[in-house]
Amino acid sequence: MSNISEALYNMRFMDDLARRNTLVHRLHPLAKLASTLAFLAAVVSVERYEISGLLPFFFYPVIVFALAELPIKPMVKRILMVEPFIIGIGILNPLFDQHIVMLGGVAVSRGWITFLSIFIKCGLTVAAALILLATTGMDRLASALRMLGIPKLFVLQLTLTYRYISVLLEEVGRILNAYALRAPGQKGIHWKSWGSLAGQLILRTFERAQSVYGAMCLRGFDGEYRTGDGQRFCTTDLAYMAVWVMFFIIVRFVDIPGLLGLVVTGGIK
C-alpha cells in the first residue's frame, strides 16, 4: 500500500514541478530533450577510471536546478533512491580489481575508482532524466517526441498509459485495502486469490478501456495525437541547446579540473 501512495505522490510531485513557469520551463521541449540526450551521451562515454573528467558535468544539473527553481532536497532524495542498485553492482568492483594505484600520495585500489566513477555517473544521469521531466512535463515531452517523428501510435499510447496510471494505482490501492481489511495480519495476497484478484482487475480494466475508447470516439478521436499549442522553436531555444552541447563537448575533451589544479598549484609555487 505504501508503495502505491508513494508512487502516486511521486508522479503528482513531478507533474506539479512541470507546471511551474520559469525560464527553463518555457523553453521548447525539443531543446531540453536534445540537451539531455547530449549530456547523457557525454557522461556515459567518460572512461571508467576517470573521476575528474566527470566533475565539470555537475555544472549542468546545478545550473538547471537553479534556473528552473527546482527544490533541491526532494530531488536529491529521488536521485539517491536509485543509487542502492548501482552500489549493489558497483561494490563488487573493488573486490575484482584490487590493482593498487597512487592517488595524490594515497594508495587506492583501482576498483574503488571505477566504483566511484559509476556512482557519480549514476547520480548525474538520473538527475538529468528527472530534470527533463520536471521542467517539461509528460504532455510536452510527448509533443516533442511527435515532432521528432516518433509514430503517433506509440506517443498516443504512451500518454494514455501515463494518464491512466494514477487511475489504476488508485484502483489497485482500493482493492488492496479491501483485501487487507478482510485478511488482517496477512502479508501479501494468499495464493488461492492470486488469479482472481489480479484477474478481476484485468476484466475491469478491459471494460474501462472500452468505455474510454467510446468516449474518445464521441469526442472525435480519429487516431491523431493533438497537443493543442504549437510552440515555436525560437532563438532562445536554439541558444540554450547550443550552449549546453558546446559545454558538454568542451568538458568531455578538455580536462578542466586538471588545468584548474595546475593553475592553482602553479600559483602556490
Place this chain on the structure above:
Amino acid sequence: MHMADALISPAVGGAMWAATSGVAAYSMKKIQVDLDEKKIPMMGVMGAFVFAAQMINFSIPGTGSSGHIGGGLLLAVLLGPQAGFLTMASILAIQALFFADGGLLAFGCNVFNLGFYTCFIAYPLIYKRLTRNGHSEKRIFAASLLSTLLGLQLGAFSVVLQTVFSGKTELPFGTFVMLMQPIHLAIGLVEGLVTAAVVAFVWKASPDILENVAKEKALGSISTRKVLTGLLIAVLLVGGVFSWFASANPDGLEWAMLKTAGTAELEATNKLHAVLSDIQSKTAFLPDYSFKASDSEEASAAGEEAWPVVNAGTSVSGILGGGLTLLAAALTGLTINMIKKRRKRAGFEC
C-alpha cells in the same frame, strides 16, 4: 532487472536503442496493418494496469517473502506480441522518466530485456505452441509458467551481456552469469505462477479475450527473418560505429575485442591488463590517465595523444582541481538563486 545509464557504454546503449527501435517500428507497422483502433486505448489502459499491478505483493506459500508480476508475457497474451511489446516500452519509459528506474540511454536495453524476449521469443515459441490446440486450464498454466521462465532467463542473460560488453564493472562474465541466472530462475518461478493464475482466471471468466488474440496470425516466418536480419545489421552498425569512435578508450577496445574475436571476457581483460600494467610500470602512475606534473604542459600541448583524458585523477593538483570545479558549480548555482531571489523581491517592492 532495469539497467541504469551508469552501467552501459554508448556503444551498447546505442546498439540496443537501434534494436529496440527496429522491433518497435516493425510492431507498429504490424498493428497498423490489421489495425483494430480499439487497441490503442486498450494498450494504454493495460499499460497502466501492469504498472499498478506490479505493486501487488503475492505471498509465496511456505516462505515469508512475496513476488509480483513482470508483465511482459501477460501483455503478449492479452494484447498480442506486437501491442504487448509497445505497451511494455511505454511502461518502461514512464518508469525511467518519473522514477529514474532504468536510464534513458539504457532504455533500449531495458525494453529489449523485458519486452522482446517475453513477447517475441517466449510467447510465440512456447506459449502459442502449447496452446495451439485450444486453451485449457492445464495448458494455460504450463504455457504461462514456462514462457515466463524462459523470458526472464533470456532477459537476465542479456543484462549480463550488456553489462560485460559495456565494461563499466569488473564483474567477470562467469561470476555474473552464475549470480544472475539462478536468482532469476527463482524470481521467474514465482512470476510464472502468478501470471499463470491470472491468465487462467481471465480465460475462465472471459475466454473471448484470449481467443481473439490467439486467432491473430502468428508472425510470418519470412517477416520474422527479415526483422531479425535487419536487427542484426542495425546492432552491428551502431555498435561498430560507436566502438570505432570509442577506440581510443579501453572500454571500446575491450568491447571490440570481444565482438570481433569472440574471446571470453577474462582473456580480453587479461590482455588489456597486461598492456596497462606495462605502461604503468613505466609511468608509476595510473596508466593512460595521468602524467607527472612536469610533463603536464607537454601533454596538454600534445592534446591528441593525451586524449581522451588529459587527466589529473592521480595527482594532487587533479584532486584540488576537482574540488575547485565542484565548488565553482555550487557557487554558480547559489549565485543564480540569489539573483533570482533578489529579482523577485524587487518585483514585489515595485
